[in-house]
Amino acid sequence: MTFAAPLQTLASAPTTAAPASPASFQHDVRHDWTSAEAQAIYHQPFNDLLFAAHLVHRAHFKPNAIQKSRLLSIKTGGCAEDCGYCSQSAHHASGLSASKLMEVERVIEEARKAKAAGATRYCMGAAWRSPKARDMAQITAMVAGVKALGLETCMTLGMLDDTQVVELKSAGLDYYNHNIDTSKAHYGNVITTRTFADRLETLARVREAGINVCSGGIVGLGETAADRVDMLVTLANLPEHPGSVPINMLIAIPGTPLENVAKVDPIDFVRTIATARILMPKSYVRLSAGRTGMSDETQALCFFAGANSIFAGDTLLTTDNPGEDADSALFAKLGLETMRAEEHCDQAHLRRSNAPAEDENMSSCREDVADAATA
Ligand code: SAM
Ligand code: DTB
Numbered sequence: 340m341t342f343a344a345p346l347q348t349l350a351s352a353p354t355t356a357a358p359a360s361p362a363s364f365q366h367d368v369r370h371d372w373t374s375a376e377a378q379a380i381y382h383q384p385f386n387d388l389l390f391a392a393h394l395v396h397r398a399h400f401k402p403n404a405i406q407k408s409r410l411l412s413i414k415t416g417g418c419a420e421d422c423g424y425c426s427q428s429a430h431h432a433s434g435l436s437a438s439k440l441m442e443v444e445r446v447i448e449e450a451r452k453a454k455a456a457g458a459t460r461y462c463m464g465a466a467w468r469s470p471k472a473r474d475m476a477q478i479t480a481m482v483a484g485v486k487a488l489g490l491e492t493c494m495t496l497g498m499l500d501d502t503q504v505v506e507l508k509s510a511g512l513d514y515y516n517h518n519i520d521t522s523k524a525h526y527g528n529v530i531t532t533r534t535f536a537d538r539l540e541t542l543a544r545v546r547e548a549g550i551n552v553c554s555g556g557i558v559g560l561g562e563t564a565a566d567r568v569d570m571l572v573t574l575a576n577l578p579e580h581p582g583s584v585p586i587n588m589l590i591a592i593p594g595t596p597l598e599n600v601a602k603v604d605p606i607d608f609v610r611t612i613a614t615a616r617i618l619m620p621k622s623y624v625r626l627s628a629g630r631t632g633m634s635d636e637t638q639a640l641c642f643f644a645g646a647n648s649i650f651a652g653d654t655l656l657t658t659d660n661p662g663e664d665a666d667s668a669l670f671a672k673l674g675l676e677t678m679r680a681e682e683h684c685d686q687a688h689l690r691r692s693n694a695p696a697e698d699e700n701m702s703s704c705r706e707d708v709a710d711a712a713t714a
């Protein structure tokens with residue numbers, strides 16, 4: 340077999356192109372994708388798209404290792420924002436009751452259980468437009484406490500200001516999740532209380548503070564395929580690709596404006612995952628909300644297309660997730676393994692373009708993991 344074609348030839352004109360060498364994918368992180376190029380990638384014949392995405396995936400990641408994150412809602416419901424998909428918005432009658440910010444000790448106890456169940460990253464979510472200054476001491480104590488267990492920390496708290504990103508970074512926050520959700524064009528049809536530009540501003544603050552960005556979106560908000568692709572192009576053309584890209588399938592919540600929106604064909608969902616993998620080759624692509632409604636076959640196709648991270652456990656924030664038993668059975672059937680924390684550190688390191696074989700960040704990441712393992 341000859342391996343000759345560059346990735347872009349393969350990704351956009353695969354029916355005629357020869358397969359590309361994995362070696363030629365090593366430094367193909369681009370930030371100048373055009374909408375037309377990405378649309379061509381998304382719409383090519385399904386087999387060609389899967390083949391191209393899988394080659395990119397194999398060039399950068401262990402193909403059968405999946406990173407597991409756990410989620411905890413540290414402050415549920417009563418949110419001032421009007422996101423049309425969300426059970427937690429005070430604008431919608433979802434029937435969810437609001438609760439206060441959780442105590443730090445309870446959060447750490449939950450994180451300890453998550454670690455015992457195999458999670459390597461703990462993601463704490465709050466139903467806020469943005470955190471208040473008075474909440475920050477409690478929030479940073481949660482970050483420090485969870486990190487001390489040897490877990491990577493992630494938070495999703497809404498919009499952040501310049502002071503808050505520095506406070507979170509100093510507390511040891513590894514990732515901040517802030518989704519752009521959909522395309523710039525479709526955004527105003529789903530959310531009116533903040534803008535697409537507001538989201539990008541928070542992402543810039545997080546990135547500039549040196550916190551890894553986790554940003555993705557939702558499929559099934561009544562968007563077109565073009566919107567889906569434009570959302571991915573926006574993410575891929577950020578100054579740095581997000582370290583994690585969660586792709587959620589809408590969980591239609593009764594009482595929200597999107598409760599009766601048309602369901603998305605699973606094949607189109609898989610196309611979205613594959614396109615994300617090709618556009619952002621070194622990012623973790625997370626098969627996020629909506630797995631309870633997916634067949635094993637759909638999830639298997641997502642993993643083949645380049646998804647290499649999931650949320651594990653029985654619940655997401657306010658909705659159900661498949662749970663450990665179902666995921667263990669799926670992993671056994673597919674021969675998948677849970678990625679270990681130190682592998683995860685190494686791969687995060689390799690994501691950085693032109694990173695030398697070993698550097699200070701990677702060593703300290705490994706030391707954090709080793710310290711926690713012996714604690
Ligand atoms: N309030 C913060 C914010 O909006 O950034 C953090 C929590 S919010 C629930 C995190 C993300 O979960 C949203 O940006 C959205 O992408 C996703 N999400 C929320 N409800 C969802 C649903 N019903 N189905 C799929 N994804 C959902
Ligand atoms: C993300 O993209 N998906 C997660 C996480 N980031 C915070 C949240 C999914 C929420 C699904 C609906 C719910 O459980 O309320």
Ligand code: SF4
Pocket residue numbers: 418419420421422425426427428429465466467468497
């Ligand atoms: Fe609030 Fe976040 Fe839900 Fe929007 S997605 S309503 S900001 S909790």
